[in-house]
Amino acid sequence: MNRTAISASLFAIACYTAPAFAHERAVEFPNTADGSIVLAADLHTHSVFSDGQVWPSIRVEEAHRDGLEVLAITEHLEHQPKKADIPHPDRNRSYQVAVESLVSQGYEGLLVINGAEVSRDQPHGHINAIFLNDANALLVSNPRAAMEAANKQGAFVFLNHPNWIPQAPDGIARLTDYHKDLIRDGLLHGVEVANGTLDGHSEHALQIALDNNLTVLGTSDIHGLVDWTHNAGHGGHRPMTLVLARDKSEASMKTALFEGRTVAWHNDDLMGKTEHVEAVVKACLTIEAGFYPGKTSVLPVTIRNACPVSFTLRNTSEETFQNVSDVFRVERGGEIELSVRTGEVMKTVELTFEILNTQVGYRKSLEIALSADPAPAPIAR
Ligand SMILES: [Zn+2]
Numbered sequence: 001m002n003r004t005a006i007s008a009s010l011f012a013i014a015c016y017t018a019p020a021f022a023h024e025r026a027v028e029f030p031n032t033a034d035g036s037i038v039l040a041a042d043l044h045t046h047s048v049f050s051d052g053q054v055w056p057s058i059r060v061e062e063a064h065r066d067g068l069e070v071l072a073i074t075e076h077l078e079h080q081p082k083k084a085d086i087p088h089p090d091r092n093r094s095y096q097v098a099v100e101s102l103v104s105q106g107y108e109g110l111l112v113i114n115g116a117e118v119s120r121d122q123p124h125g126h127i128n129a130i131f132l133n134d135a136n137a138l139l140v141s142n143p144r145a146a147m148e149a150a151n152k153q154g155a156f157v158f159l160n161h162p163n164w165i166p167q168a169p170d171g172i173a174r175l176t177d178y179h180k181d182l183i184r185d186g187l188l189h190g191v192e193v194a195n196g197t198l199d200g201h202s203e204h205a206l207q208i209a210l211d212n213n214l215t216v217l218g219t220s221d222i223h224g225l226v227d228w229t230h231n232a233g234h235g236g237h238r239p240m241t242l243v244l245a246r247d248k249s250e251a252s253m254k255t256a257l258f259e260g261r262t263v264a265w266h267n268d269d270l271m272g273k274t275e276h277v278e279a280v281v282k283a284c285l286t287i288e289a290g291f292y293p294g295k296t297s298v299l300p301v302t303i304r305n306a307c308p309v310s311f312t313l314r315n316t317s318e319e320t321f322q323n324v325s326d327v328f329r330v331e332r333g334g335e336i337e338l339s340v341r342t343g344e345v346m347k348t349v350e351l352t353f354e355i356l357n358t359q360v361g362y363r364k365s366l367e368i369a370l371s372a373d374p375a376p377a378p379i380a381r
C-alpha cells in the first residue's frame with residue numbers, strides 16, 4: 001500500500017462509522033420534536049384475492065418482518081383474474097383472512113385495515129379507499145358513485161400511480177377534470193408520489209399534492225413478494241408512507257392522514273410537505289461539536305443519523321470542511337465527523353445544508369440549519 005492509499009484508508013476510518021442497525025429491516029424513526037410518533041404504513045397491497053401472487057397471511061407476515069405499524073389490504077374490485085380458482089363474492093374476505101392471520105400470529109403492533117382499489121379507465125384511473133367497513137358497497141358501475149359510497153363510510157381516498165404509462169403515456173402525472181371535481185367535493189384526499197410497482201416516482205404528483213392540499217403517499221402496490229421485489233433484509237425496503245401521528249391508535253392514524261401529516265419514503269428519497277419532511281429529517285440528524293484543539297480554528301463536528309434512511313447533504317454554509325467536500329453522505333444509523341473551518345473560535349456554530357435526497361416541491365430539496373456549541377477544551381496539565 002503506498003502512502004496515499006494508507007492515508008486515504010485512515011481518513012476513511014476516521015470519518016465513517018459503520019451503521020448501527022444490526023437488523024437491516026428495521027423501520028424505526030425517532031419521534032419528531034412536536035411529540036408525533038412516526039408510523040410506517042403500506043396502504044396499497046394485493047393478494048391472490050385480486051391479481052397478487054400470495055395469500056393475505058403472507059402480506060401480514062411481510063409487514064411484521066418489515067416493522068410496519070399499518071398495512072392496508074386493497075384488492076382491485078373489478079380486476080379479478082383468479083375468479084375461476086378463487087370465487088370472490090365478498091370483497092372483504094381478503095381483509096378478514098389477513099386479520100385472522102394477524103390474530104393467530106399475535107402480531108399486536110400491526111394494524112391491518114380494510115380497503116379496495118377501484119380500477120377503471122381514465123378519467124377515473126385507479127383510486128384506493130381505505131378504512132372501509134364494507135368494500136362490497138363500492139361495487140357499482142358508476143365510479144363516482146363508488147367514491148361517494150367510500151366517503152359515506154368515512155374512508156380515506158387517494159389517487160394511485162397518476163404517472164402510470166398506460167394512463168399517462170408521457171409519464172407526467174395530471175389530474176383529470178373528474179379528479180378535480182372529486183377534490184372540490186371533498187371525495188379525494190391523497191395522491192401517490194411513489195409506487196413500488198408501477199412507475200415509481202413522480203415529482204409532478206408531489207406538486208399536485210401541494211397545489212391541491214392532498215396527502216402525500218408512498219406505497220408498495222406489491223403483487224409478488226416484498227423480499228424479491230425490494231431486496232428487503234439486504235438493505236432495500238418497500239416504498240411506504242411515514243405517518244406523523246399522535247399515537248398508534250387507528251383513530252390517530254386516520255386523523256393524521258386526513259390532516260396530511262405524512263412523508264413518502266421511496267429508495268433513499270423522502271417526499272412531502274416541507275414541515276413534515278423537516279420534522280422527520282430533524283428527528284433523524286443530530287449534531288454535536290467537539291472542542292477546538294490547540295490554537296486552531298478548525299472545529300470537529302459530528303453529525304449522527306438515527307434513522308434507517310441514508311442522507312446526502314450539500315453544505316450551503318459559509319464554512320467549508322477540512323476533510324470532506326460540500327457533498328457527503330451520512331449512512332443509515334451512521335455518523336460522520338466534519339472538520340469545520342470556522343475562521344475564528346466561535347461560541348456557537350450554525351451549519352446549513354440542502355438535503356439532496358428529499359423533495360418538498362417540484363425538483364426542490366429541503367434546506368435545514370443545524371447548530372451546536374463547541375465543548376470547552378480540556379485544561380492542560
Ligand atoms: Zn392500480
Ligand SMILES: [Zn+2]
Binds near residue numbers: 046
Ligand atoms: Zn394496485
